[in-house]
Amino acid sequence: MHEQTDAYEEKRLEILKSCRLLDSIPDYAFDRIVLTLKEVCQVPIALFGLMDQHREWFKAKIGCDLTEAPRETSYCNVALKRQQILIIPDTLQDPVFKDQPRYLKEQLVRFYAGVPLITPDGYGLGVLCIIDFIPRELTPGQLLTMTELARQVVIEIQKRRVIESISRQTQERISHQRKDRFFLKLGIGFGLVIVLRFISVLPSLWTNSRFQTLSQWVIHTQEVLTKINELKLSLQGAQLAVRNYTILNNRATNLSYYSAHLKNIYRHLDQLDALTQDNPNQRPDVKQLRLLLIHDNEILNQLIHGIDRQDFNTVQKIYSSQEALSVVSDLLQTLERIEGRELVLLDQRQQAFRTSEKLNPVIIWTNFSITLLILIVILVWIYHEIRLRYHGESQANRQEEFLEVTLASIGDAVMMTDANETITLMNPVAEVLTDWPHQEAVGQKFSTVLNLINTETQAFYPSPVVAAISSQVNQFLHDGVSLVRRNGETIDVDDSCAPIIGANGLVAGCVMVFRDISEQRRQEEQMTQTLQREQEINSLKNSFISMVSHEFRTPLTSIFSSTELLASFDGQAHPERQDKHLQRIYTSIRRLEQMLDDVLLIGRVESGKLQFQPELMNLELVIEDIVEAIQSGIGRHHQIKANFDNVVEPVFMDAKLIKFIFTNLLSNAVKYSLPMHPVELSVGIVNTGIEIQVIDHGIGIPAEDLPKLFRTFQRASNVGNIHGTGLGLSIVKTCVDLHGGSIEVESVLDQGTRFKVWLPNHSTTLPKVGSPELINTAN
Structure with missing residues (x-):
């Protein structure tokens, strides 16, 4: 642990002030890091604080409106003094802090985790921390992410520190050059x-x-x-x-x-x-x-x-x-x-x-x-000017050497321009990232060397140097900006651009600090996908619980009530009523069985165990079996008209997935239609494939529900009390995708719905039935 001497603290405060972050306006880069930390760790409060002499000032914060806090009573001060990560799973159980309770928003802080922000030269400037009001533990992944985000904060601080240092040195150099124009003065x-x-x-x-x-x-x-x-x-x-x-x-x-x-x-x-x-x-x-x-x-x-x-x-x-x-x-x-x-x-x-x-x-x-x-x-x-010239030249040479050493030692790319956007200086890292040698880049326009584009649209991205010179305000790149190197390669970059204000108040140029964040962006995308996946899983869990509590309760209630009534009958009385209740029990059991099958099928889909296993099959016979099964069940009061147009040869498809597709489509068509309206099913050959259309004249689907119709547990907003799990169309879409086909839906509210399914048929590439090739393959 670094001993906190007076000299160290004085130097630390000097570096902190040189960054010009204290009491500054919100910064998009720091806000984004803090928001990411909060989402990853699933805590109510995330903070990035800078430790001044007597206070901790919060540069970025999510979940609270504090601007600053006393330094001595802060957990962050302990983490900064230790210069290592501080995690307190439960403040009331920790032997060091249990007698020193801390309150935030009038609530007792029960969990704290903070990573000190240490510069490469060993000075701690602040802490990146998270807070919760309940005890908790961090997962290894969350701890790793928090450490990485703290490293990103240090990088952002260093960028601003370098920008301010270069800007200050440039101003001094410009001022000295103006004072040292000996021959002009002569x-x-x-x-x-x-x-x-x-x-x-x-x-x-x-x-x-x-x-x-x-x-x-x-x-x-x-x-x-x-x-x-x-x-x-x-x-x-x-x-x-x-x-x-x-x-x-x-x-x-x-x-x-x-x-x-x-x-x-x-x-x-x-x-x-x-x-x-x-x-x-x-x-x-x-x-x-x-x-x-x-x-x-x-x-x-x-x-x-x-x-x-x-x-x-x-x-x-x-x-x-x-x-x-x-x-x-x-x-x-x-x-x-x-x-x-x-x-x-x-x-x-x-x-x-x-x-x-x-x-x-x-x-x-x-x-x-x-x-x-x-x-x-x-x-x-x-x-007098002649006497000062020697001292001025010596000082300028020392500043030039210091600037060159600083630019060569930092890990980010640095470029400087004059007020006309002409490059005057670039460090070795900038040469590597842009693929432009220093001697060729100096004197070129900024946009020529640093060709920035929008990652998504590939359109030209406006020059931050132009914006910084015109507005005299620091500029930062938005997400999704790439750099086209001289060799044509594209890399993701993140940067900041600061104007250099001369002694006369006018812009003398700009300094831009940028770095390659391709790997970081890939990690962020993976992290975002993981978070979205976790949110989807949580949503699916909630939807599943809601579905189970609703859809399972109805048939179970029906079974329970029918069983009680059957138990009250003697063996000879009311046989027709007994049959009615037995049929109700059977129907409810079938409904439960179907829901369980759907849930298990979704589980197989999510785990990747549902596979496409095609075989030669007679599509007409398979669909007729499906129609017959539905007509004998929920469609016994409906008429289903099936029309097969020249589909006589066997098709190469997965019969199991076909049953899933058309059982759900026909069941929905029957369920959401009145008995007097027939359900139409047509099968035909289209573009070396099979097109099946299922048409009903029922309640239809609202236009706003069509884009999300095939999501899990998704049901239209106008289904009312008609039972359903919201799994059927999700299963249909999965089975169609496994075939490599497509599904389209057209619907008019209160007039009906048309589902159009196209499945590719690869039987044309297979040997004919009975041919020697097929026999040899079968053997």
Whole structure:
């Protein structure tokens, strides 16, 4: 016995937690094992418990709703400490436990059996146990099954332990690889320096760009001021030309001057308008200036027109009118306002230009200093990464070696994939099971190497890796899944597939653990068949007891009552009544005899002692004897019509089995029909065999009873009080099968039933009667 030291217990709990089974959701694989254990051992409660530090937590349970129990008061704790199977046939009689009663569901536990679950490295994690509330013993077969199921539990635990270990190591390796991407980090570092250097140039470029922009703005403002001055000069020239045109004699020359100045005025005005498009403050005055110039031009034109007509009064009025004076005044004021704003704007832009000129060297030196500081930091970081690289490589190599040793040492096949379902790793067991060498399998898609199919339908089975990656939940294969190896061989497999979640919460791949369970599945099928057989036997026993208690009691009661009545008669009185009671006794005895014969025949069938012994026989004579016997018995009030169609030659069949077949079919036809409805029997040759049909017009058989009609002790649901054992049709089916024939039934409720029996006739392969071959064979 392993000494439970503190170091051992600490390591045991560490392994238990690494399996990640405590306080987890129900698991189909463990539930199936516990259910199988309960059915095999025929106990009310079966449990699979994991032993934590202070409690026993039940991962799988059947028959109770407990989630956990105290560890110290548990029988399982004793089994775990002993590290060997613990069986207590009767807790009240056991010398160790009789003074320590345990209760479950407020009932006293009288029987306990538990197998400790010990890992290959010697650590006990839990117990697989069964409990009953009555004393009992385990059969050798049950004990062997329990031990095997405990081994299966350990295998399932190891699978999950390996999956968690590989998943954890893979996450650490992925995380380390991300941290250890030295050259990537080095490239990023230098790239960052280049980017920062480029960024540092941007302020200088921005300063130069702003410097040029401010310079252009100053030039633009100066151009506006120039256009304003030119507009003033052109306006003054136009007014002077009109005045000279009025006073001087050289009117043609002055008029041409006026026209030239007028064109210049509008040209300068258009240029001024274009130059002030980006200045909303100037726009209203520029528009007002255009209107005033138009008005002033109209006044000047009136003066010229008045002079040309020699209308000096009109000229005098225009010169002295308030309107002419105000237009000229408004023109000058508007131009002065425009010019004043431009002068202020010019001063502001010149000031900004001088400030930008001073700021540019400061920005350049500041950016250079920041870039130098960042470069120093990056170089220090790169130096630190170089120091860590050596330690990281050493640790990664150790983890890689440990992973390879772990995968090579476990008994199950292990495969790993990336997030794209591409195989990245497989252990030697996986190579053997899939028939794919490691070097060829790595890089292939999962479904290419692990070709899974449904065992029953041979259809493609969906990839568990796809399901695990999409759902991020562990996947388990259902029953009936096979692996098609590379060489075409098919084996049964059982597996689990777990996603590998990276540090970023995304699926980085999957790890799949699987094994060959062909032998285990054969054992499970045998176990299932054994259980079904035992259940059928128990059902047959119950049906037999029910049949005996019912069917035997009726004739026995009739015999007993008739015997009592006969005993009360004297020898001479009532002879007809005596005959009636004697006949009743005879009929009841025959009925009992028939039931016993049927039961014994079923017994011979079950034990395999009923054999097919064919011989040459006259089928017509045999069936006529059967018909005659039934007509003289239960069918004495019925009419049986027999029709033989060209069946004259002897047939090669078992006469004994023929009697069983048609005695039961005709008896049932008579029993379930009224006397006024005849029973029809026809015999004919069909496909080198003999077809016999038995037709009645009785109560019929319900459609739901037809599929189970030939089972032992099975009777239709509408038979009512008509006596019967439920053995007849089972005997008929057995006898037909022994002949290698077939039987069909057609029935309509309340209209009748047709049984069609076809039996092969091998007499065509035998010598003719009287031939030398037959005589020599007989001799």
